[in-house]
Amino acid sequence: MESTPTKQxxxxxxxxxxxxxxxxxxxxMPMIAENAKVGAGTIYRYFxxxxxxxxxxxxxxxxxxxQCIESGLANERDGYRDGFHHIFEGMVTFTKNHPRALGFIKTHSQGAFxxxxxxxxxxxxxEFVCTFFREGQKQGVIRNLPENALIAILxxxxxxxxxxxxxxYLSLTDELLTGVEESLWAALSRQS
Amino acid sequence: MESTPTKQxxxxxxxxxxxxxxxxxxxxMPMIAENAKVGAGTIYRYFxxxxxxxxxxxxxxxxxxxQCIESGLANERDGYRDGFHHIFEGMVTFTKNHPRALGFIKTHSQGAFxxxxxxxxxxxxxEFVCTFFREGQKQGVIRNLPENALIAILxxxxxxxxxxxxxxYLSLTDELLTGVEESLWAALSRQS
Amino acid sequence: MESTPTKQxxxxxxxxxxxxxxxxxxxxMPMIAENAKVGAGTIYRYFxxxxxxxxxxxxxxxxxxxQCIESGLANERDGYRDGFHHIFEGMVTFTKNHPRALGFIKTHSQGAFxxxxxxxxxxxxxEFVCTFFREGQKQGVIRNLPENALIAILxxxxxxxxxxxxxxYLSLTDELLTGVEESLWAALSRQS
Amino acid sequence: MESTPTKQxxxxxxxxxxxxxxxxxxxxMPMIAENAKVGAGTIYRYFxxxxxxxxxxxxxxxxxxxQCIESGLANERDGYRDGFHHIFEGMVTFTKNHPRALGFIKTHSQGAFxxxxxxxxxxxxxEFVCTFFREGQKQGVIRNLPENALIAILxxxxxxxxxxxxxxYLSLTDELLTGVEESLWAALSRQS
DNA sequence: TATGAATGAGTCTTCATTCAT
DNA sequence: AATGAATGAAGACTCATTCAT
Structure with a gap:
């Protein structure tokens, strides 16, 4: 009944x-095989x-x-700060559902492979986040930095x-998340 | 009279x-040897x-x-914000004197080797930066986030x-640097 | 009622x-399985x-x-040259009934497996052909070469x-076959 | 002083x-390495x-x-039969100078690699031998078979x-060679 | 009986490291 | 001191074979 085989x-x-x-x-590959409790050759049946x-x-x-980022944003139209909150929440949700995945993405996003x-x-x-920032800059609520710089900071x-x-090195609490979100908002938003 | 041999x-x-x-x-290693215009075996004379x-x-x-960070901070005692400026400047100086070095540090700081x-x-x-942040928190100018979070953000x-x-993806201008510095200061400092 | 199963x-x-x-x-083995339209494991039921x-x-x-060679020879007792013709015909018949089989035999007859x-x-x-050649040599119609050399040539x-x-690279015609048969007979037989 | 390295x-x-x-x-590859008394990796320095x-x-x-075939033919202009003799001699010379080489060529000439x-x-x-045969056919001394058939026979x-x-399975003697040469000439030449 | 997913032994190949020159 | 040819251990990958279904 499983669409994706359990070994995969x-x-x-x-x-x-x-x-x-x-x-x-x-x-x-042998490392992967061992950790997945699978024969080395099995990996090559799926990849x-x-x-x-x-x-x-x-x-x-x-x-x-x-998806996590988009879905948060999609279903509402409150203020821009709320939009940012939803993006941030999406990021948090993703990291909770996929431990290590963000670290993986980060360290492999420049790989030659x-x-x-x-x-x-x-x-x-x-691009998606850039668009969000661009909109914020138009509204005058996001700093006038190059989009790539904003992305890099976020x-x-x-x-x-x-x-x-x-x-x-850090323990995950709601307090921490709130604090980081505020800090990043401060980094990105135009100070009033 | 050169302390470090030219090949090294x-x-x-x-x-x-x-x-x-x-x-x-x-x-x-052969790659390194070739780029350094040195025989492969020569590397092993130095490392x-x-x-x-x-x-x-x-x-x-x-x-x-x-050193770059410390030296900026060492020789003055102006306000805290100035201190941050010196740290930031030190970071910038380092990246200017050692192109690619920061990238190298970043991508290798978790290496198993x-x-x-x-x-x-x-x-x-x-630790050095933590100490600086701790001081700032004592003075009430730095956000009340765990030091490691502050470091991570910076x-x-x-x-x-x-x-x-x-x-x-981004071109290095004074304007950019000023902008980023302000952004990061906003991220780290307590909003007034 | 089929003695050999169709899958085999x-x-x-x-x-x-x-x-x-x-x-x-x-x-x-997977190649064979695929071409035989059979599961890979099925091969091991028969071999x-x-x-x-x-x-x-x-x-x-x-x-x-x-068998093809023998059967041609068995049922007659004409002259030696006719015997050779029957052998040659048997070889031709075999190749016609079993395309690729001779190539398979040739390229695998030295295999370590x-x-x-x-x-x-x-x-x-x-041995069978050797015997035929030995007989021909006795009759003085086949060249005085070592049997193995005659076999090798044929x-x-x-x-x-x-x-x-x-x-x-060559198209199969009766003319070709007749020509090759004559050529080989000339190679093997004593010139008059 | 050796142009080709001894290991190669x-x-x-x-x-x-x-x-x-x-x-x-x-x-x-390990087999080759062992027989060549060389480390497995060494092969890859040369190939x-x-x-x-x-x-x-x-x-x-x-x-x-x-080369062996050509060189025999090049420096003379006797009759066609002599030409064939020189070709045959070239083939013999080659097999003497390069034991196993002909077997290698034969079994690998159709390889997918x-x-x-x-x-x-x-x-x-x-092509070279074809040309030689074509000339012989023009002179009326070689059988009227397709060139490829003649090549296949030779x-x-x-x-x-x-x-x-x-x-x-056969021992190399001058007698054998003379016999085989005559046999093949009979196979290829028009009978008078 | 038939299947094909799973396995792991065995290939080719790379590369850190050594050592004779 | 400097070299680079030589090595062999280790990695990616293939494939004959097994076995649960």
């Missing part, structure tokens, strides 16, 4: 953890090769990340904070 | 560029092995980064911005 | 084609393993080749000609 | 023997990969074979005879 799922999550922890190159595996993993998570398709998926994510901070949480 | 320097800078661009695992090489490279640049010593060097860097943003610059 | 036949003929075309090692498969295939075709039994089957084939030529035909 | 030669001759004996697919190795081996020997260049080299060899026989010799 095991390979996927083992990969995610290992790639996030050690990086693409330092992760060996053409190691590169296919990272790329599928990357795209799936980037797309889901984008990424296909054009993977790069485009990431680009779409960036994502750079958020990812680093989450890496700290996942490495237990 | 060549190996060092070739390594930095390659590690920053491709990562530790994807960089081969015990590949791990020694990254670690020495990492420590040297982390230490220099710390880092020795305890390297980790401590990085820790010292973090470094995460800054490194991401610099990666964008080095990949030509 | 499918496996046999798929194997023959693939082995002839690509060789034993370059042919994979112990890949080596069994080639060996059975080899023996069956070598034996049938021998052949069992003693397979080698003996091939030996028996050779089989070597014939197989090469058939390979050319099967690869479309 | 060792790899070459070990390869030739193994490929001739077992075939391309059944020969492993890009296994396919490069066979192809270089193939081309070199095919070219040398052609051969590059276009290798195929062309083989084609050139065939090469098929010769290669098979040599395989027998190298497998000790």
């Amino acid at each position: 799922k095991a390979i996927f999550s083992a990969s995610l953890l290992l790639f996030a922890e050690r990086g693409f190159d330092a992760t060996t 053409k090769n190691k590169e296919s595996l990272v790329n599928e993993l990357f795209q799936q998570h980037v797309n889901e990340f984008l 990424l296909t054009e398709e993977s790069r485009l998926a990431y680009q779409k994510l960036v 994502f750079g901070s958020f990812m680093e904070v989450y890496e700290m949480i996942e490495n237990n | 320097k060549a190996i060092f800078s070739a390594s930095l560029l390659l590690f920053a661009e491709r990562g530790f695992d994807a960089t081969t 015990k092995n590949k791990e020694s090489l990254v670690n020495e490279l990492f420590q040297q640049h982390v230490n220099e980064f710390l 880092l020795t305890e010593e390297s980790r401590l060097a990085y820790q010292k860097l973090v 470094f995460g943003s800054f490194m991401e911005v610099y990666e964008m610059i080095e990949n030509n | 036949k499918a496996i046999f003929s798929a194997s023959l084609l693939l082995f002839a075309e690509r060789g034993f090692d370059a042919t994979t 112990k393993n890949k080596e069994s498969l080639v060996n059975e295939l080899f023996q069956q075709h070598v034996n049938e080749f021998l 052949l069992t003693e039994e397979s080698r003996l089957a091939y030996q028996k084939l050779v 089989f070597g030529s014939f197989m090469e000609v058939y390979e050319m035909i099967e690869n479309n | 030669k060792a790899i070459f001759s070990a390869s030739l023997l193994l490929f001739a004996e077992r075939g391309f697919d059944a020969t492993t 890009k990969n296994k396919e490069s190795l066979v192809n270089e081996l193939f081309q070199q020997h095919v070219n040398e074979f052609l 051969l590059t276009e260049e290798s195929r062309l080299a083989y084609q050139k060899l065939v 090469f098929g026989s010769f290669m098979e005879v040599y395989e027998m010799i190298e497998n000790n």
Whole structure:
């Protein structure tokens, strides 16, 4: 009844953890096989090769990340600050549902092994947030920095904070999240 | 009379560029040798092995980064905001003097190949900024977030911005720097 | 009431084609399964393993080749030249009834995977023709060359000609066959 | 002083023997390395990969074979039968100077791993003999068979005879060679 | 009986490292 | 001191074979 075979799922999550922890190159296929409790050859029944595996993993998570952000924003039309709140909430939701996934995305988004398709998926994510910022700048509520700088500040901070949480240098509380959200809003918004 | 032999320097800078661009695992010793215009065996006269090489490279640049930050702060006692300005300036100076070095530090700071010593060097860097933030919190000018969150926001943003610059997604101007500094100050400081 | 199951036949003929075309090692069991329109596991119901498969295939075709040659010769007692004609005809008949089989035999007759039994089957084939040549030498109509040399000339030529035909470098006509038969007879027979 | 490094030669001759004996697919790189008394990695200093190795081996020997045949023919203008004698002598010389090489060429000339260049080299060899046959047909001394059939008979026989010799089914004597030459001439020439 | 998902032994190939020159 | 040829351990990947269904 499962649409995705159970072994494929095991390979996927083992990969995610290992790639996030050690990086693409330092992760060996036998490692993945062992962690997924699967024979080494089995991986190749589901993925053409190691590169296919990272790329599928990357795209799936980037797309889901984008979904989380979009879905928060889609169903309402309050003020811009609320919009930001929903985006932030989407990011938080994603990280909660997919531990390590953000770290994986961060450390692999520049990899030479990424296909054009993977790069485009990431680009779409960036584009979405850019559009949101552009709108904010038009409304005069977002700082007059290049969009890429705004993205870098938002994502750079958020990812680093989450890496700290996942490495237990920081503990995940509502208070922390609220604080970080406010801090980032301050970083991005025009001071009144 | 040169303390550091010229070949060693060549190996060092070739390594930095390659590690920053491709990562530790994807960089081969022959690659380094070729870019440094040196025989492959020569590297081993100056470094015990590949791990020694990254670690020495990492420590040297982390230490220099710390120096840049410290030196800005050391010779004055103006207000706290000025202190932050000096730190930021130190960070900028470092990236200007050592192109790619910040990218290298960022992408390698979680590497499994880092020795305890390297980790401590990085820790010292973090510690220094933490101390600065703690002081600011005592003075009531810095947000009441965990120090590690503050660090994550400062470094995460800054490194991401610099990666964008080095990949030509953003062009380095004084205006940009001023803007980013203000943004980060807003992120870290208590709103009045 | 079929003595040989239909699936086994499918496996046999798929194997023959693939082995002839690509060789034993370059042919994979999944390939055979696919071409035979059979599950990979099914092959193992009929053959112990890949080596069994080639060996059975080899023996069956070598034996049938021998039969073709023998049957031509058996039922008559005309002159020696007629005997040669019947042998040649038998060889032609075999290649017509079993396309690719001669190519398969040729390219696999030295394989390390052949069992003693397979080698003996091939030996028996050779022996039969040797006997025929020995008789001819006794009668003074066949050249005084070592039997193995005569075999080499007859089989070597014939197989090469058939390979050319099967690869479309040569088209199969009665004229060609007559010409080749005459040529080979000239090669083997004592010139008057 | 050696133009070709000694290790490369060792790899070459070990390869030739193994490929001739077992075939391309059944020969492993470690096997070659061991027989050449060389580390496995060393092979890759001299040859890009296994396919490069066979192809270089193939081309070199095919070219040398052609040379042997051509050189015999080049420096004289006696009768056509003498020309054939020189070709045959060239073939014999080649097999003497390069044991196993002819077997290697024979069993690998249809390989899927051969590059276009290798195929062309083989084609050139065939072409040369074809031209010789065509000339003979014009003079009315060679049978009126398709050139490819003549080639198949000449090469098929010769290669098979040599395989027998190298497998000790036949012992190499002048008498044998003279006998085979006469036999093949009878196969190819128009009977008077 | 038939299947094909799963396995892991065995390939080719790369690359950190050594060492004779 | 400097080199780069040589090595072999280790990684990605294939495929004969098994076995639960």
